[in-house]
Amino acid sequence: MTSTATAPPSSTERPQQPGGAPAPRDPRRIAFGHRLSRWDLKLSPYLYISPFFILFIVVGLFPIAYTAVISFMDWDLVRNSGTFIGFDQYVYVLTQPKFWIALRNTFSIFLLSSIPQLVAAIFIAAMLDQNIRAKTFWRMGVLVPYVMAPVAVALIFSNMFGDKFGLVNSVLTDLGLPPVMWHSDAFASHIAIATMVNFRWTGYNTLILLAAMQAIPRDYYEAAAIDGASKFRQFFAITVPSLRPTLIFVIITSTIGGLQIFDEPRMYDQYGTGGADSQWLTITLYLYDIGWGQWNFGRAAALAWILFLIILAIGVINLLVTQKVVRDEGRRDAASGRQRRAAARAARRDLAARATDSTLETPEAAR
Amino acid sequence: MTVKLSRRTKAIAAVAGAASIALLASGCSPSSDSGSSDGPIELSVATFNDFGYTDELLQEYMDENPNVKVVQNKAATSNDARANYFQKLGKKGLADVEAIEVDWLPEVMKYSDLLAEVPAGTADRWLDWKVDAATDADGRLIGYGTDIGPEGVCYRSDLFAAAGLPTDREEVAALLEGDWNKYFEVGAQYTAATGKAWFDSAGSTYQGMINQVEAAYEDPDSGDITATENADVEDIYNAVLDASATQSAHLGQWSDDWFAGVGNGAYATMLCPGWMLGVISGNAEGVTGWDVANVFPSGGGNWGGSYLTVPANGAHVEEAQKLADWLTAPEQQIKAFVNAGTFPSQNDAYTDEALTGFVNEYFNNAPVGQIFTDRAKAVSVAPFKGEYYFQINDAMQKALTRVEDGTQDKQASWDQWVSEVEAIG
Numbered sequence: 098m099t100s101t102a103t104a105p106p107s108s109t110e111r112p113q114q115p116g117g118a119p120a121p122r123d124p125r126r127i128a129f130g131h132r133l134s135r136w137d138l139k140l141s142p143y144l145y146i147s148p149f150f151i152l153f154i155v156v157g158l159f160p161i162a163y164t165a166v167i168s169f170m171d172w173d174l175v176r177n178s179g180t181f182i183g184f185d186q187y188v189y190v191l192t193q194p195k196f197w198i199a200l201r202n203t204f205s206i207f208l209l210s211s212i213p214q215l216v217a218a219i220f221i222a223a224m225l226d227q228n229i230r231a232k233t234f235w236r237m238g239v240l241v242p243y244v245m246a247p248v249a250v251a252l253i254f255s256n257m258f259g260d261k262f263g264l265v266n267s268v269l270t271d272l273g274l275p276p277v278m279w280h281s282d283a284f285a286s287h288i289a290i291a292t293m294v295n296f297r298w299t300g301y302n303t304l305i306l307l308a309a310m311q312a313i314p315r316d317y318y319e320a321a322a323i324d325g326a327s328k329f330r331q332f333f334a335i336t337v338p339s340l341r342p343t344l345i346f347v348i349i350t351s352t353i354g355g356l357q358i359f360d361e362p363r364m365y366d367q368y369g370t371g372g373a374d375s376q377w378l379t380i381t382l383y384l385y386d387i388g389w390g391q392w393n394f395g396r397a398a399a400l401a402w403i404l405f406l407i408i409l410a411i412g413v414i415n416l417l418v419t420q421k422v423v424r425d426e427g428r429r430d431a432a433s434g435r436q437r438r439a440a441a442r443a444a445r446r447d448l449a450a451r452a453t454d455s456t457l458e459t460p461e462a463a464r
Numbered sequence: 465m466t467v468k469l470s471r472r473t474k475a476i477a478a479v480a481g482a483a484s485i486a487l488l489a490s491g492c493s494p495s496s497d498s499g500s501s502d503g504p505i506e507l508s509v510a511t512f513n514d515f516g517y518t519d520e521l522l523q524e525y526m527d528e529n530p531n532v533k534v535v536q537n538k539a540a541t542s543n544d545a546r547a548n549y550f551q552k553l554g555k556k557g558l559a560d561v562e563a564i565e566v567d568w569l570p571e572v573m574k575y576s577d578l579l580a581e582v583p584a585g586t587a588d589r590w591l592d593w594k595v596d597a598a599t600d601a602d603g604r605l606i607g608y609g610t611d612i613g614p615e616g617v618c619y620r621s622d623l624f625a626a627a628g629l630p631t632d633r634e635e636v637a638a639l640l641e642g643d644w645n646k647y648f649e650v651g652a653q654y655t656a657a658t659g660k661a662w663f664d665s666a667g668s669t670y671q672g673m674i675n676q677v678e679a680a681y682e683d684p685d686s687g688d689i690t691a692t693e694n695a696d697v698e699d700i701y702n703a704v705l706d707a708s709a710t711q712s713a714h715l716g717q718w719s720d721d722w723f724a725g726v727g728n729g730a731y732a733t734m735l736c737p738g739w740m741l742g743v744i745s746g747n748a749e750g751v752t753g754w755d756v757a758n759v760f761p762s763g764g765g766n767w768g769g770s771y772l773t774v775p776a777n778g779a780h781v782e783e784a785q786k787l788a789d790w791l792t793a794p795e796q797q798i799k800a801f802v803n804a805g806t807f808p809s810q811n812d813a814y815t816d817e818a819l820t821g822f823v824n825e826y827f828n829n830a831p832v833g834q835i836f837t838d839r840a841k842a843v844s845v846a847p848f849k850g851e852y853y854f855q856i857n858d859a860m861q862k863a864l865t866r867v868e869d870g871t872q873d874k875q876a877s878w879d880q881w882v883s884e885v886e887a888i889g
């Protein structure tokens with residue numbers, strides 16, 4: 098059989114190495130440009146976002162860490178030196194009655210400002226969302242108080258809230274009402290300060306909420322109007338639920354701002370130390386007084402860290418509560434997280450069981 | 465967080481520079497970088513409120529010293545200046561000549577080694593107690609005295625007339641001559657006749673009284689806090705609050721109500737350092753009744769005043785010392801007094817016609833130069849103010865306010881003050 102003749106080894110065939118292993122391939126050369134473009138793909142996103150993080154580390158993280166170090170020391174600002182004394186500063190701050198009064202005042206002013214402010218902001222935003230004349234004028238109008246410097250606002254308002262010759266009290270006495278002691282009654286002073294905060298921040302929150310309201314599809318309202326829903330019904334059934342994610346943002350920012358309130362109480366009287374009986378002493382004001390009044394930076398740093406932890410704790414509570422109360426509709430149902438996860442597991446089991454039972458193999462379902 | 469930011473600017477600038485964020489580095493450099501001492505140099509003077517150093521006055525120095533250019537930075541309040549001072553003291557960034565106030569002088573004295581000493585032979589220019597207060601334990605004088613605050617009594621002659629009291633400033637001085645009891649007695653007479661307030665607030669009256677106590681709050685030798693056991697302090701506290709119940713307008717000093725009261729006749733008298741005249745005439749324009757009497761209860765009293773200091777690590781310490789020396793010489797200090805009412809602390813100034821002959825038109829042409837020269841000579845006590853003076857006094861002012869505004873009674877407020885003082889230190 099001619100067929101038994103072996104074909105001559107083809108020149109194209111690779112020579113066999115002894116041992117039958119394939120010959121090593123020429124190392125594949127990757128162009129530098131290629132490598133660069135691979136790095137580009139992998140690294141440049143990090144590079145592009147790095148300025149923020151470098152800035153944050155330098156002006157955010159470093160001071161926070163440095164404050165923590167100083168808070169364990171008896172620190173001399175001028176000589177830039179200190180001796181380590183452990184938790185003494187924290188103990189000192191926490192045992193001061195003034196600290197607890199400041200905490201009470203801070204929360205009182207925060208609640209007195211944030212709640213009315215957000216309620217007012219939602220309603221003003223709803224009004225501005227209507228089809229009114231000179232829309233831009235009114236919308237910009239609500240932002241005007243925000244443009245004013247807080248110190249200027251505080252100066253004007255503290256003049257109005259004078260105990261003896263202030264505008265508010267003269268009006269009250271003219272109406273035959275007793276004057277309010279704005280600087281000796283703690284609650285009255287909180288109201289006065291909360292008024293300044295509300296004056297400045299209501300417009301700002303209004304504009305954020307207005308922007309969110311404008312993103313609500315108008316079809317909803319049309320449908321509701323055809324169904325015969327009143328304006329109020331539309332507001333509570335469409336507008337408010339649609340605002341939920343924005344509300345969470347606004348509530349959290351105003352919480353942080355509220356707990357750090359400083360300018361207004363500082364400018365409320367001539368000394369800026371929170372009143373004779375600490376009536377309107379807030380935590381930041383107390384912090385300022387320890388640091389810049391008494392030059393005790395160790396204690397001030399300890400207080401700064403306590404405030405940081407308080408804000409962190411309140412922030413977490415806030416987030417949990419707002420997520421509960423103000424749910425993001427459409428994505429989550431009324432069930433709790435645990436129930437939802439359990440339901441999801443049950444659904445997966447169910448689908449998997451059906452997939453193996455049926456002859457129809459659906460990889461999507463089995464996954 | 466801004467705290468650390470401004471304090472650590474240098475470190476931040478370094479790190480930021482490494483991260484090639486050059487933006488941050490700008491705006492942090494000290495302002496006084498200038499040529500060598502041979503060529504023309506620039507000297508900066510940092511003051512607050514109004515020291516009376518006008519452009520014309522500084523120009524005089526530049527004309528005499530053609531190689532020096534003087535620049536003044538004015539802070540709005542002494543609190544701003546204080547914060548700036550302690551943030552930069554011992555580091556870089558302070559002006560070549562820095563003004564300080566007596567209120568925070570005790571804190572400055574803690575760091576007297578970081579300041580250049582006033583050259584020997586100049587000290588006899590000033591009043592003894594002005595020099596003593598700025599001399600540290602090692603005998604180094606670190607402050608060039610500028611002004612002092614000798615106190616008289618300002619009064620509303622129109623309200624005095626309505627109450628049947630004398631209105632002429634010599635007669636008023638004779639009427640009030642005596643101790644604090646006398647002052648409160650006349651006050652009782654005034655309130656009985658008119659039903660109106662005699663003085664502005666317990667706090668400011670207390671300040672006048674406590675400034676006559678040699679060592680009110682701290683032991684000058686050991687530095688221990690003695691405020692709560694000091695019988696003088698408690699006596700003054702009780703005396704002023706007893707009077708305040710009927711005679712005070714209950715207007716906290718420097719409050720908006722107080723400023724309104726300066727103009728609307730809410731009270732008849734006020735303790736009045738020289739620099740207060742400008743405050744009154746500025747806030748009670750058009751009021752014609754204000755006058756000033758050459759008298760102060762229980763002798764003289766001083767309230768306030770300032771110094772110039774030269775940070776030892778400045779770029780031009782010697783030139784800065786020369787400038788501070790010139791600015792605080794009697795001739796220049798009298799010009800500053802005419803400009804801004806800052807009453808000189810220099811012995812020679814008190815015999816100078818330019819000062820003694822100075823009259824104030826607003827205060828019914830009162831010869832205020834002569835009056836405050838007399839009041840300065842009447843100051844016999846230089847109160848000791850230690851490291852914690854400011855804090856203790858601040859707590860005391862609040863204690864007085866609590867009683868005045870009815871938040872607490874006298875005893876409760878005193879007890880709270882005692883516990884606050886015990887927490888200090």
